[in-house]
Amino acid sequence: xxxxxxxxxxxxxxxxxxxxxxxxxxxxxxxxxxxxxxxxxxxxxxxxxxxxxxxxxxxxxxxxxxxxxxxxxxxxxxxxxxxxxxxxxxxxxxxxxxxxxxxxxxxxxxxxxxxxxxxxxxxxxxxxxxxxxxxxxxxxxxxxxxxxxxxxxxxxxxxxxxxxxxxxxxxxxxxxxxxxxxxxxxxxxxxxxxxxxxxxxxxxxxxxxxxxxxxxxxxxxxxxxxxxxxxxxxxxxxxxxxxxxxxxxxxxxxxxxxxxxxxxxxxxxxxxxxxxxxxxxxxxxxxxxxxxxxxxxxxxxxxxxxxxxxxxxxxxxxxxxxxxxxxxxxxxxxxxxxxxxxxxxxxxxxxxxxxxxxxxxxxxxxxxxxxxxxxxxxxxxxxxxxxxxxxxxxxxxxxxxxxxxxxxxxxxxxxxxxxxxxxxxxxxxxxxxxxxxxxxxxxxxxxxxxxxxxxxxxxxxxxxxxxxxxxxxxxxxx
Numbered sequence: 001x002x003x004x005x006x007x008x009x010x011x012x013x014x015x016x017x018x019x020x021x022x023x024x025x026x027x028x029x030x031x032x033x034x035x036x037x038x039x040x041x042x043x044x045x046x047x048x049x050x051x052x053x054x055x056x057x058x059x060x061x062x063x064x065x066x067x068x069x070x071x072x073x074x075x076x077x078x079x080x081x082x083x084x085x086x087x088x089x090x091x092x093x094x095x096x097x098x099x100x101x102x103x104x105x106x107x108x109x110x111x112x113x114x115x116x117x118x119x120x121x122x123x124x125x126x127x128x129x130x131x132x133x134x135x136x137x138x139x140x141x142x143x144x145x146x147x148x149x150x151x152x153x154x155x156x157x158x159x160x161x162x163x164x165x166x167x168x169x170x171x172x173x174x175x176x177x178x179x180x181x182x183x184x185x186x187x188x189x190x191x192x193x194x195x196x197x198x199x200x201x202x203x204x205x206x207x208x209x210x211x212x213x214x215x216x217x218x219x220x221x222x223x224x225x226x227x228x229x230x231x232x233x234x235x236x237x238x239x240x241x242x243x244x245x246x247x248x249x250x251x252x253x254x255x256x257x258x259x260x261x262x263x264x265x266x267x268x269x270x271x272x273x274x275x276x277x278x279x280x281x282x283x284x285x286x287x288x289x290x291x292x293x294x295x296x297x298x299x300x301x302x303x304x305x306x307x308x309x310x311x312x313x314x315x316x317x318x319x320x321x322x323x324x325x326x327x328x329x330x331x332x333x334x335x336x337x338x339x340x341x342x343x344x345x346x347x348x349x350x351x352x353x354x355x356x357x358x359x360x361x362x363x364x365x366x367x368x369x370x371x372x373x374x375x376x377x378x379x380x381x382x383x384x385x386x387x388x389x390x391x392x393x394x395x396x397x398x399x400x401x402x403x404x405x406x407x408x409x410x411x412x413x414x415x416x417x418x419x420x421x422x423x424x425x426x427x428x429x430x431x432x433x434x435x436x437x438x439x440x441x442x443x444x445x446x447x448x449x450x451x452x453x454x455x456x457x458x459x460x461x462x463x464x465x466x467x468x469x470x471x472x473x474x475x476x477x478x
């Protein structure tokens with residue numbers, strides 16, 4: 001058990017969950033008071049001690065089902081009857097491996113109608129035996145076996161059959177009751193899918209080992225999802241993550257500021273405090289430091305390949321706008337336009353993005369990125385607003401379609417502003433390849449960052465909001 005737990009915790013860390021040694025000790029202590037044969041309680045004890053963020057529970061659940069998959073065999077096989085008959089009413093066919101598909105489907109329909117969980121588990125085992133075609137050592141993923149099994153079971157047809165039989169038994173129902181009935185039956189069909197999936201996973205673990213199976217099922221956490229390659233489902237989840245992430249970061253910054261002791265010495269308070277020790281100032285008192293709030297100019301490339309990254313960069317920075325004294329936003333493709341007025345407290349973010357797409361003047365010639373022209377427009381139109389308090393943040397891949405980069409414009413911006421940062425969502429190894437001119441711009445930036453996911457974006461925003469900027473020597477990017 002210790003070895004399995006050790007492997008399980010290591011898998012959580014590999015998947016990106018922050019599991020400390022203290023939490024590991026807490027988990028072990030919790031298990032001392034848990035019935036290890038009670039799988040739900042066992043899982044709940046581990047989840048309560050090892051998972052700190054609800055967004056990480058899916059990764060925890062996947063790892064748990066893999067590392068403790070073999071324990072399911074004891075549950076589902078305990079008292080297993082003949083699988084084509086209900087629990088305690090076996091049909092006398094043993095494991096049922098030779099039962100034909102028609103008999104299996106008929107038994108599944110009865111088990112689902114009766115909502116008999118133990119019977120359903122037994123039938124799921126038989127379905128995998130009979131239909132999945134699993135062979136030890138075969139280098140095939142679990143998805144393939146799941147597809148083979150579900151396709152032959154025709155679960156959609158099974159659902160329609162259940163609905164038809166239920167309606168025949170109850171008689172006509174009003175719309176609301178029929179909807180409740182369908183939802184309940186859908187839930188039972190989903191449970192059947194999960195049972196089959198768990199059985200396939202259990203057999204794969206028995207054949208290949210938990211570590212190998214976990215590696216094939218591992219997915220990046222939502223904050224580590226690459227913004228440029230996010231799926232539609234990822235984008236929906238990212239939308240839900242942005243605001244809580246920004247609130248958490250703002251709270252963390254506020255707490256650090258409260259605890260910081262780098263304000264000036266408060267002589268009067270120090271003297272008053274020293275009265276308790278006979279006038280000996282053993283505990284210096286400090287004035288609360290004035291929080292640093294930079295004035296931010298955010299320039300976003302919103303061309304096709306950069307659109308997703310720009311969307312989340314804008315959304316996250318605006319969610320953190322209270323941490324800045326001023327925030328002005330600019331969008332560009334081969335022309336640049338200010339979009340600050342599109343964002344307000346009364347405006348939904350999606351509405352602001354829609355206005356950028358339809359109203360902002362960001363296309364001048366052909367709609368392909370032109371960084372040189374866009375920077376020149378910014379410098380000509382808004383350069384006079386820059387000051388020593390201004391922080392300029394540029395987001396984009398620096399691929400200017402072989403047009404003139406006009407890096408000297410960025411040099412002028414750098415000379416006036418307090419700091420210039422560039423966030424590039426491409427892997428660093430791609431920089432300066434093809435039409436990328438990242439190296440030409442990097443020499444006029446205080447820092448250039450590879451920012452491919454929300455975690456890196458959070459770290460960057462935290463760094464400029466917390467400590468301000470200490471100008472560092474310029475450097476080139478290889």
